[in-house]
Amino acid sequence: MSQGNIGVVLPDYQLATERVADEGKVYELIIIGGGPAGLTAGVYAARKRMDVLLLTQDIGGQVMLTGEIENYMGYERITGEELIARFKEQLSHQEITVQEESRVASITRGGKVFIAYTDEGYSYRARTVIIASGKRSRPLDVPGEERLVGRGVSYCAVCDAPLFAGRDVAVVGGGNSGLTAAIDLIKIANKVYVVSAHSSLPGDPVLVEQVEQTPQVDIFVFCDVQEVLGRERVTGIRIRSRQEEEERTLPVQGVFVEKGFLPNSELAQDIVKLSEDHEIIIDLGCRTSVPGIFAAGDVTTVPEKQIIISAGEGAKAALSAYNYLITTS
Amino acid sequence: MAFLKGDTKGQVQKELEGLSGKVKLVLFTQKQDCQYCRESRMLLEGVASLSDKITLEGHDFKGEANVVQEYKVDRAPAIAVVGTKDTGIRFYGVPAGHEFVSLLDAIRMTSVGDSGLSQQSRELVKQLTVPVHIQVFITLGCPYCPKAVTMGHKLALESDGIVSDMVEASEFPQLASKYNVFAVPKVVINEKIQFEGALPEPNFVQHVMKAK
Numbered sequence: 150m151s152q153g154n155i156g157v158v159l160p161d162y163q164l165a166t167e168r169v170a171d172e173g174k175v176y177e178l179i180i181i182g183g184g185p186a187g188l189t190a191g192v193y194a195a196r197k198r199m200d201v202l203l204l205t206q207d208i209g210g211q212v213m214l215t216g217e218i219e220n221y222m223g224y225e226r227i228t229g230e231e232l233i234a235r236f237k238e239q240l241s242h243q244e245i246t247v248q249e250e251s252r253v254a255s256i257t258r259g260g261k262v263f264i265a266y267t268d269e270g271y272s273y274r275a276r277t278v279i280i281a282s283g284k285r286s287r288p289l290d291v292p293g294e295e296r297l298v299g300r301g302v303s304y305c306a307v308c309d310a311p312l313f314a315g316r317d318v319a320v321v322g323g324g325n326s327g328l329t330a331a332i333d334l335i336k337i338a339n340k341v342y343v344v345s346a347h348s349s350l351p352g353d354p355v356l357v358e359q360v361e362q363t364p365q366v367d368i369f370v371f372c373d374v375q376e377v378l379g380r381e382r383v384t385g386i387r388i389r390s391r392q393e394e395e396e397r398t399l400p401v402q403g404v405f406v407e408k409g410f411l412p413n414s415e416l417a418q419d420i421v422k423l424s425e426d427h428e429i430i431i432d433l434g435c436r437t438s439v440p441g442i443f444a445a446g447d448v449t450t451v452p453e454k455q456i457i458i459s460a461g462e463g464a465k466a467a468l469s470a471y472n473y474l475i476t477t478s
Numbered sequence: 479m480a481f482l483k484g485d486t487k488g489q490v491q492k493e494l495e496g497l498s499g500k501v502k503l504v505l506f507t508q509k510q511d512c513q514y515c516r517e518s519r520m521l522l523e524g525v526a527s528l529s530d531k532i533t534l535e536g537h538d539f540k541g542e543a544n545v546v547q548e549y550k551v552d553r554a555p556a557i558a559v560v561g562t563k564d565t566g567i568r569f570y571g572v573p574a575g576h577e578f579v580s581l582l583d584a585i586r587m588t589s590v591g592d593s594g595l596s597q598q599s600r601e602l603v604k605q606l607t608v609p610v611h612i613q614v615f616i617t618l619g620c621p622y623c624p625k626a627v628t629m630g631h632k633l634a635l636e637s638d639g640i641v642s643d644m645v646e647a648s649e650f651p652q653l654a655s656k657y658n659v660f661a662v663p664k665v666v667i668n669e670k671i672q673f674e675g676a677l678p679e680p681n682f683v684q685h686v687m688k689a690k
Contacts, residue, residue, distance in 0.1 A: 382660065
């Protein structure tokens with residue numbers, strides 16, 4: 150029942166919270182989201198001396214749920230929390246107002262400014278907006294799933310994996326997050342099934358090889374989950390092979406859903422153009438269909454959702470917003 | 479295993495600079511059948527060494543029945559946080575990983591003697607007429623969990639009738655299995671009221687009030 154390496158995660162770096170979000174003023178820029186894209190945009194915009202308000206539910210976003218990261222340049226290996234702690238420290242040296250636990254529900258235009266309305270009942274104004282609201286786990290969308298959330302269905306492998314010590318579990322999804330979850334679970338669980346809808350596991354070969362070489366892992370490719378079984382708790386999943394059109398039941402007590410993501414674009418759906426996959430359509434300068442609104446990172450149509458890409462996109466969006474302000478004022 | 483070294487130490491020390499009142503950490507360990515007793519002791523020794531406001535008092539869970547009774551702890555490792563009096567704040571299992579933040583929060587609020595709860599929550603818990611036992615099940619890798627743990631601890635500090643435990647689920651698998659813990663954070667109040675997730679303060683308090 151190992152928790153792996155026991156260490157401590159340090160408290161959050163204090164962001165400059167003395168600056169309180171002001172409903173009465175017009176900011177030059179509102180950044181929505183506190184993941185790699187939003188935080189990087191914050192640093193870039195603050196260095197341009199823009200008057201910036203960053204609104205976010207939490208700092209770090211999906212990165213906080215990532216265990217080891219081995220592909221963010223400058224760090225051979227770093228945990229998600231550590232990386233975010235460093236992002237935060239870097240941002241804390243900048244002049245920027247950060248409002249946490251703030252969820253933007255919608256954006257409208259009011260004359261020459263944009264207004265961001267939050268779930269908490271506040272509204273903030275700015276001349277430009279960067280939407281960097283990220284994405285969330287895509288559910289399985291099959292019978293039994295909703296009923297068994299917290300009863301064996303999990304969307305957070307780093308949280309819940311230790312609860313399945315010695316049990317049999319399934320990971321649904323063969324991308325990098327699914328494979329990382331499987332690798333975490335191998336150390337804890339008895340048997341790990343990996344179920345992927347693709348004809349081969351789509352994750353990075355370095356992870357695929359690691360999973361394939363583990364004897365306690367069984368891999369089912371080209372398979373869809375049809376149902377999560379169990380009344381009070383998960384007892385199995387029913388899967389169906391696309392090729393052979395045959396069904397089978399995997400007897401598991403845990404199902405870790407790692408089926409990719411849905412963009413958090415609802416807040417912008419009434420104002421900017423979205424793709425068929427509900428991602429915010431952007432151009433190379435992170436410009437959306439509405440001049441003055443920019444978007445960056447996983448919520449956008451940028452190809453590949455990676456921490457380093459989101460950080461770069463955040464930088465680009467901030468510089469685009471700056472250029473927009475200069476040329477329009 | 480040294481938990482707090484170099485950089486980390488300095489940062490924790492900074493976190494502890496604002497302490498005003500004294501805080502006593504009462505630690506219960508046992509020699510056998512305890513995976514993380516040693517780690518708990520080392521972690522607390524490290525923290526206590528960083529502030530003259532914090533003292534560590536160690537007890538043998540198996541051998542010191544009178545103290546075990548006094549703090550009503552029923553397994554090890556256990557930590558009771560004591561300020562001017564026993565706060566009702568408990569940690570079962572090592573408060574490492576993300577829970578280190580919960581430990582620092584508990585120390586800070588005990589030292590200052592202020593839970594930081596809203597006026598509305600304070601008024602509500604005054605209406606409690608029965609003893610309340612909150613158990614917050616967590617794992618060390620869960621980033622949402624400290625929020626729920628600290629919420630329970632704030633309530634314990636606020637009300638003499640509330641005891642709130644952090645329970646590290648993988649160290650106490652029987653307990654986790656008794657309460658069907660398959661996702662964390664999971665909160666159990668007086669055995670019967672249960673919910674999952676780190677709820678905002680008003681919702682958390684609402685569940686606690688169902689106990690009365």
